[in-house]
Amino acid sequence: xxxxxxxxxxxxxxxxxxxxxxxxxxxxxxxxxxxxxxxxxxxxxxxxxxxxxxxxxxxxxxxxxxxxxxxxxxxxxxxxxxxxxxxxxxxxxxxxxxxxxxxxxxxxxxxxxxxxxxxxxxxxxxxxxxxxxxxxxxxxxxxxxxxxxxxxxxxxxxxxxxxxxxxxxxxxxxxxxxxxxxxxxxxxxxxxxxxxxxxxxxxxxxxxxxxxxxxxxxxxxxxxxxxxxxxxxxxxxxxxxxxxxxxxxxxxxxxxxxxxxxxxxxxxxxxxxxxxxxxxxxxxxxxxxxxxxxxxxxxxxxxxxxxxxxxxxxxxxxxxxxxxxxxxxxxxxxxxxxxxxxxxxxxxxxxxxxxxxxxxxxxxxxxxxxxxxxxxxxxxxxxxxxxxxxxxxxxxxxxxxxxxxxxxxxxxxxxxxxxxxxxxxxxxxxxxxxxxxxxxxxxxxxxxxxxxxxxxxxxxxxxxxxxxxxxxxxxxxxxxxxxxxxxxxxxxxxxxxxxxxxxxxxxxxxxxxxxxxxxxxxxxxxxxxxxxxxxxxxxxxxxxxxxxxxxxxxxxxxxxxxxxxxx
Amino acid sequence: xxxxxxxxxxxxxxxxxxxxxxxxxxxxxxxxxxxxxxxx
Numbered sequence: 001x002x003x004x005x006x007x008x009x010x011x012x013x014x015x016x017x018x019x020x021x022x023x024x025x026x027x028x029x030x031x032x033x034x035x036x037x038x039x040x041x042x043x044x045x046x047x048x049x050x051x052x053x054x055x056x057x058x059x060x061x062x063x064x065x066x067x068x069x070x071x072x073x074x075x076x077x078x079x080x081x082x083x084x085x086x087x088x089x090x091x092x093x094x095x096x097x098x099x100x101x102x103x104x105x106x107x108x109x110x111x112x113x114x115x116x117x118x119x120x121x122x123x124x125x126x127x128x129x130x131x132x133x134x135x136x137x138x139x140x141x142x143x144x145x146x147x148x149x150x151x152x153x154x155x156x157x158x159x160x161x162x163x164x165x166x167x168x169x170x171x172x173x174x175x176x177x178x179x180x181x182x183x184x185x186x187x188x189x190x191x192x193x194x195x196x197x198x199x200x201x202x203x204x205x206x207x208x209x210x211x212x213x214x215x216x217x218x219x220x221x222x223x224x225x226x227x228x229x230x231x232x233x234x235x236x237x238x239x240x241x242x243x244x245x246x247x248x249x250x251x252x253x254x255x256x257x258x259x260x261x262x263x264x265x266x267x268x269x270x271x272x273x274x275x276x277x278x279x280x281x282x283x284x285x286x287x288x289x290x291x292x293x294x295x296x297x298x299x300x301x302x303x304x305x306x307x308x309x310x311x312x313x314x315x316x317x318x319x320x321x322x323x324x325x326x327x328x329x330x331x332x333x334x335x336x337x338x339x340x341x342x343x344x345x346x347x348x349x350x351x352x353x354x355x356x357x358x359x360x361x362x363x364x365x366x367x368x369x370x371x372x373x374x375x376x377x378x379x380x381x382x383x384x385x386x387x388x389x390x391x392x393x394x395x396x397x398x399x400x401x402x403x404x405x406x407x408x409x410x411x412x413x414x415x416x417x418x419x420x421x422x423x424x425x426x427x428x429x430x431x432x433x434x435x436x437x438x439x440x441x442x443x444x445x446x447x448x449x450x451x452x453x454x455x456x457x458x459x460x461x462x463x464x465x466x467x468x469x470x471x472x473x474x475x476x477x478x479x480x481x482x483x484x485x486x487x488x489x490x491x492x493x494x495x496x497x498x499x500x501x502x503x504x505x506x507x508x509x510x511x512x513x514x515x516x517x518x519x520x521x522x523x524x525x526x527x528x529x530x531x532x533x534x535x536x537x538x539x540x541x542x543x544x545x546x547x548x549x550x551x552x553x554x555x556x557x558x559x560x561x562x563x564x565x566x567x
Numbered sequence: 568x569x570x571x572x573x574x575x576x577x578x579x580x581x582x583x584x585x586x587x588x589x590x591x592x593x594x595x596x597x598x599x600x601x602x603x604x605x606x607x
Binding site for chain 2: 088089
């Protein structure tokens, strides 16, 4: 990082905060503060939805995911376009017609207060926890890469978001998100292009595909049906559909975005374009990870991607061991590079036998590399007890910091910050809306003027921001950030979706039945999480199905009892 | 703006056309990704 990087980073951050605060000034009523006066055109709804979903975790973790595990994570998003269609047909017109502030308000008109409160509570649980992760991810980078204190970094990011989110509410969130997403997409494109242009021997785009493919990284589609496999086309289409139906249909952080659309048509188009763009966007982000992987076939990769942690370990008695392993790792790389160059030549000459021969050689070398890396991790763990030695999330940012020219480093850090701020802002805004409308206004202080509720919403926004910052301090125990967020989501989304599906489509089911069924479903999901090895995407299906089936059975029994009593 | 006017989609005469477009784009992408998986 040099002066240019710092100037770019801080100018971007200050401009975003100032713009959001200035542009949304004067939101004095609750309609303006929580719904942005329903004034957004479809493209702004779409950008807002995409910016909300694409958190800093997406840009940090996803390239690392592709680097380690290939492109198969893409299948996770296949259910999203299907969910957009279903929600455009059902939820969007319904929410607009009922003129609700939050999705949970609808549940009271359909069921009763306790069901509305339960769904709102489950949402506050899952979103409250994940807002901590959303703030934690960029804090982790800055604190690690720049050797800053993690808690101070968390407070810095949380406070930046808090300033314009508290001040301007939904309008500030949406107004800033369109610029944040522009910075994000521009920055990621530049990072991908840099990785590609730094490849040696004039390797073409297709050859990069081929090298990655030979290394087993172009595993985009897996047609086999395996309940224990996290990412295959079936878990993506079915599990993903349920997850995204819940996320976009029953999670206020997304419902709040399209409720800000100026009409049903604008909200619908926003969702449809999100469905058109999301999968290709994830493809691009994953492919950037693949380009980084190919780049490291020809350039020396760090033996451990979390450089700061390694530096700390190097100050202990294990320094000698780690240095020796690093030398060994560098020697192995020379061999790997030779084989990688041979592989490209073999691909160009269309020599299948030589391609296979080099592939086997590289695979062997990678096995040795993996062994050395495992040893390095063991040494670091021994040197710094309790340290997290998983370095997948550092792959991309270490690449950026090491290989991108100055100026672009600042821009890429601005990307990560922008992404974090965009999604955190939506989360805080939705947490505040739900707390203010579904809990405070409904059950604590039902009669007050608009000014009071706006003020209360601002306090709730600030309160959730503080909670998020506090939770962020314990988030570093998570195995992989993006998976952790998805696991938290899957623990609650299935139940929430079951409640909403019953509300939308099953008129037979009444309030008591759905309430008891939702509690049973949540218990079943928690059992699956703690006592089985089931893929977490399936929790969404199980939770939803258990709610619907149990609610149906309870309703049937209740109806039979009522019939007998009336006879 | 009335509900009826509001419901009219741009470009196509029916919303179902937009939904089909979304489904077709997804199907085409899956075919392309399958092709990439099998080719590389």
